[in-house]
Amino acid sequence: MKIYTLHHPHNIEKSDLPPLVMALGFFDGVHLGHQQVIGTAVEKANQQGAKSAVMTFDPHPSIVLGHKHKQVQYITPLEEKIKRIELLGVDYFFVVRFTSSFAALNPQEFIDSYIIGLNVRHVVAGFDYTYGRLGKGTMETLPFHSREAFTFTTVEKLEDSEEKISSTRIRQLLNEGEVAEASRLLGRPYEVKGTVIHGDKRGRKIGFPTANIEVEQECLVPQSGVYAVKVKIKEEWYNGVCNIGYRPTFKNPDERSLSIEVHIFDFKQSIYGEEVTVKWYTRLRGEQKFDGIEALVAQIDRDKQKAIDYLKKLD
Numbered sequence: 001m002k003i004y005t006l007h008h009p010h011n012i013e014k015s016d017l018p019p020l021v022m023a024l025g026f027f028d029g030v031h032l033g034h035q036q037v038i039g040t041a042v043e044k045a046n047q048q049g050a051k052s053a054v055m056t057f058d059p060h061p062s063i064v065l066g067h068k069h070k071q072v073q074y075i076t077p078l079e080e081k082i083k084r085i086e087l088l089g090v091d092y093f094f095v096v097r098f099t100s101s102f103a104a105l106n107p108q109e110f111i112d113s114y115i116i117g118l119n120v121r122h123v124v125a126g127f128d129y130t131y132g133r134l135g136k137g138t139m140e141t142l143p144f145h146s147r148e149a150f151t152f153t154t155v156e157k158l159e160d161s162e163e164k165i166s167s168t169r170i171r172q173l174l175n176e177g178e179v180a181e182a183s184r185l186l187g188r189p190y191e192v193k194g195t196v197i198h199g200d201k202r203g204r205k206i207g208f209p210t211a212n213i214e215v216e217q218e219c220l221v222p223q224s225g226v227y228a229v230k231v232k233i234k235e236e237w238y239n240g241v242c243n244i245g246y247r248p249t250f251k252n253p254d255e256r257s258l259s260i261e262v263h264i265f266d267f268k269q270s271i272y273g274e275e276v277t278v279k280w281y282t283r284l285r286g287e288q289k290f291d292g293i294e295a296l297v298a299q300i301d302r303d304k305q306k307a308i309d310y311l312k313k314l315d
């Protein structure tokens with residue numbers, strides 16, 4: 001997949017690009033709805049003998065359009081989004097830097113420069129796609145703004161339980177710890193990349209050594225609690241049980257720092273500094289404050305057994 005990063009105003013010549021069928025959207029998560037949109041673009045490109053393309057933005061428009069202090073947490077940070085979209089067989093990927101000058105373009109200017117100007121012959125987007133300043137351009141205004149330079153396909157709403165599958169809904173589910181439900185809407189287990197860092201080294205003393213994982217600030221960590229997980233270490237997947245939380249049994253409330261730690265089954269290697277991927281399968285319980293180490297250890301033992309039983313069913 002050929003990747004272009006565009007800063008407004010871009011200086012790509014139309015003649016530098018082949019005829020494109022382009023899917024439009026932010027595509028955080030590359031969920032089942034997005035897969036439908038992108039899959040349609042790939043299919044149309046094949047039919048028309050054109051190349052398939054996806055155009056997305058970075059960072060999330062909400063960072064530029066107002067809610068300044070709100071840090072957006074991504075289901076798929078850009079690198080992961082690129083990887084997922086490439087797997088769908090897309091030929092060209094455009095990331096437009098979402099700056100205030102780009103956001104100020106009116107719908108016709110956006111279409112002229114970023115659609116017609118990039119040699120797009122067919123656009124694919126969902127029923128609720130909007131473009132241009134204040135999102136004034138919609139799929140209804142697209143024929144007018146197209147100047148007959150391209151045709152388009154509107155993808156119908158993909159629903160689950162009579163509700164649109166959306167990035168917002170998946171973020172909400174992850175924030176509620178509903179990782180299994182989120183995974184269903186994503187079409188794959190939810191995963192996050194991170195680095196193994198040093199913890200307090202208490203885990204091995206209580207019989208449950210854990211890999212403490214530091215994740216990028218911008219990626220979404222599910223709600224605190226205990227989860228059945230798989231961890232990828234040096235290209236190999238292992239089963240484990242993960243605690244996301246503040247370890248209230250050991251830490252005072254004023255020391256609140258979120259930790260993500262995985263007790264990996266049948267694993268004894270030292271992996272500090274390794275980059276790992278965690279896939280979350282199901283939430284087993286919420287984090288609790290225990291009266292003593294013994295009660296915590298007994299509970300972790302039960303968590304481990306539950307995770308083993310759950311993950312066994314998947315194999």
Ligand SMILES: Cc1cc2nc3c(=O)[nH]c(=O)nc-3n(C[C@H](O)[C@H](O)[C@H](O)COP(=O)(O)O)c2cc1C
Pocket residue numbers: 199200201202203204208210212226241242243246247248249250261262263286287288289290296300303304
């Ligand atoms: C499966 C699992 C469940 C856990 N549940 C809790 C919990 O409910 N409450 C709590 O205070 N700590 C919980 N912990 C965290 C332990 O307190 C933690 O692993 C221990 O303090 C070691 O921390 P360290 O790796 O920083 O040394 C859990 C850990 C694991 C692996």
Ligand SMILES: Nc1ncnc2c1ncn2[C@@H]1O[C@H](COP(=O)(O)OP(=O)(O)OP(=O)(O)O)[C@@H](O)[C@H]1O
Pocket residue numbers: 024025026027028033034036037124125126127128129155156157158159164165166167168169
């Ligand atoms: N469930 C869906 N069915 C059909 N099209 C969809 C669906 N979800 C998103 N799309 C389309 O996919 C593209 C990317 O959409 P976008 O990035 O806004 O995702 P979203 O899931 O709707 O996000 P948000 O929750 O932020 O609204 C757009 O063209 C959008 O219309």
